[in-house]
Amino acid sequence: MKRVYIAIGIALFIKMLLIPNPAADGSDLSIVQSVVQDSGVPNAVSGILFRNRLYDTIFEVIVFTIAIMGARYLLANEKPSNQIYQFSDQSSIVLARLGATITALVSIELAIRGHLSPGGGFAAGVAGGTAIGLIAITSSSQLMEGVYKHWRAATWEKISVLIFLVLSAITLAGIELPYGELGSLFSGGVIPLLNILVAIKVALGSWAAILIFIRYRGLL
Amino acid sequence: MNIIFMNVILIAMILALLIPIVEVCKDNNVWQKMLALSSISSKTTMMIFIVSVLRDDWMIGVVAVIILSVGNAGFMLMAHIMKRMRNA
Amino acid sequence: MTDSYIYIISVLLPLAACMVLFQVNPYHALVIRGILGAIAAMIYAIWGAADVALTEALVGTMLAITLYAIAVRSSMVMRVGVLTEELQEIDENILKDDRVHNLFGQLITDLRKVFQNYYMRIELIFYQDIKELDQALIDREIHTTCVRSSSLEPDNLDETETQPYQTKTRVKRLYNIMKNELSSSKTMLTYFSETKPEEKH
Incomplete structure (x- = not known):
């Protein structure tokens, strides 16, 4: 049986090499230009994600939400790890804090200008999650837990998902905000808002995942 | 002329990148693998820099700067875990 | 042929992926996953996808490594x-x-x-x-x-x-x-x- 699988895999590779991709014909530039024109943002990737393929993106966000909820659900029965070793040497802490500062700045930049330059909601959210994760591995877990609870991060995560769903439903129904001038910060209709919402959602979601893992399984 | 020169530089860098990859395959010590990881991540970043200069595309250069400055966080975490593994 | 290096670089990605695949020791696999992340980020950047490269670099260096490391350490x-x-x-x-x-x-x-x-x-x-x-x-x-x-x-x-x-x-x-x-x-x-x-x- 194993040999059959390997033969099928090799055959698939040969097929990819021999038979050219049928969708590749037609000049790519015109597609990019028409997407930019339709969506009103210079970054065609954001235009496709949040306008042409918005229906797919909704389920991408829902999958991410369910993944975080699943991690929380599966670990809810466990007993919290009783001793958690943190990073204690100064050099690691300084390096992690520096990295956190840079990634936090990158995250904000990508979130608010994701429709103008390469970037967008998911990259911004991952950058924000990295920043929070870097802080979480160097400071005490009670402190992080306290901050998470104090700012009601779980609630904000849910609210951002709900607003995203409502906004994308409105967009899918055909109602669009005015595009504005192509290339300026406030342009592209609803796309910058969706970018920021996805960024908040992904950052808070990865924060929750890291917190859950550290609380129930320890760090080092 | 200049572009051919840059290409030769890049090919040489790819060959240099193969050294730690071979090292990873051959050596079974986890610290040797960590060294190879650090070597590979620095080398790939340098290659991104060269390509960004070659193409005059500073967006790629910014990505390289970010990878170079914060990319070592995971390395640090892994090193701490390996160290505790050895002690335990 | 000015861009011949792109094809050579692209071969490195499946090579690194196979190295992760055939590695039996989970800690070694974790390290090689880091190598795979570095190479993938380089390939995305060289193909011109700066945002994908940035995301891969951040995920591959921090989030995925943290979660994998905690999972491997606590289960093995x-x-x-x-x-x-x-x-x-x-x-x-x-x-x-x-x-x-x-x-x-x-x-x-x-x-x-x-x-x-x-x-x-x-x-x-x-x-x-x-x-x-x-x-x-x-x-x-x-x-x-x-x-x-x-x-x-x-x-x-x-x-x-x-x-x-x-x-x-x-x-x-x-x-x-x-x-x-x-x-x-x-x-x-x-x-x-x-x-x-x-x-x-």
């Missing part, structure tokens, strides 16, 4: 519960290095050797008395208990001569591994089946 471990009196014995033996009294140290070394083949490590957790130890085994805090037979049944002396320790585990797979590979005759192996079938996990 056998927690062995022992009594605190063994701790004193270990301390004494470090001072004396006596062959006869170093049975416990030898037993733990043997266990480590067996589980090294499975890339698992042994973590010793100390408890005050037998009752706490058994409760911890039932509460799933530990996987295995390892106690001196004499502290379980003080009257049964001839048994304790040949097998001075009793090892009890609640995980069937660990029991099988130990039964097949632990050659040391210093311990008696028992499988402790949990008597709560209604509890789903």
Whole structure:
């Protein structure tokens, strides 16, 4: 049986090499230009994600939400790890804090200008999650837990998902905000808002995942 | 002329990148693998820099700067875990 | 052909992926996953996708590594519960290095050797008395208990001569591994089946 699988895999590779991709014909530039024109943002990737393929993106966000909820659900029965070793040497802490500062700045930049330059909601959210994760591995877990609870991060995560769903439903129904001038910060209709919402959602979601893992399984 | 020169530089860098990859395959010590990881991540970043200069595309250069400055966080975490593994 | 280097670089990605795939040691695989992330970020950047490269670099260096590292570290471990009196014995033996009294140290070394083949490590957790130890085994805090037979049944002396320790585990797979590979005759192996079938996990 194993040999059959390997033969099928090799055959698939040969097929990819021999038979050219049928969708590749037609000049790519015109597609990019028409997407930019339709969506009103210079970054065609954001235009496709949040306008042409918005229906797919909704389920991408829902999958991410369910993944975080699943991690929380599966670990809810466990007993919290009783001793958690943190990073204690100064050099690691300084390096992690520096990295956190840079990634936090990158995250904000990508979130608010994701429709103008390469970037967008998911990259911004991952950058924000990295920043929070870097802080979480160097400071005490009670402190992080306290901050998470104090700012009601779980609630904000849910609210951002709900607003995203409502906004994308409105967009899918055909109602669009005015595009504005192509290339300026406030342009592209609803796309910058969706970018920021996805960024908040992904950052808070990865924060929750890291917190859950550290609380129930320890760090080092 | 200049572009051919840059290409030769890049090919040489790819060959240099193969050294730690071979090292990873051959050596079974986890610290040797960590060294190879650090070597590979620095080398790939340098290659991104060269390509960004070659193409005059500073967006790629910014990505390289970010990878170079914060990319070592995971390395640090892994090193701490390996160290505790050895002690335990 | 000015961009011939792109094709050479692209071959590196499946190469690194195969290296992760064929690596059996989870810690080594973790390191090679980092290498795969670095190479993937470089390829995305060279193909011109700056945002994908940035995302891959951040995920590959921080988020994925953290989650994988915590998962591997916390699951590839056998927690062995022992009594605190063994701790004193270990301390004494470090001072004396006596062959006869170093049975416990030898037993733990043997266990480590067996589980090294499975890339698992042994973590010793100390408890005050037998009752706490058994409760911890039932509460799933530990996987295995390892106690001196004499502290379980003080009257049964001839048994304790040949097998001075009793090892009890609640995980069937660990029991099988130990039964097949632990050659040391210093311990008696028992499988402790949990008597709560209604509890789903």
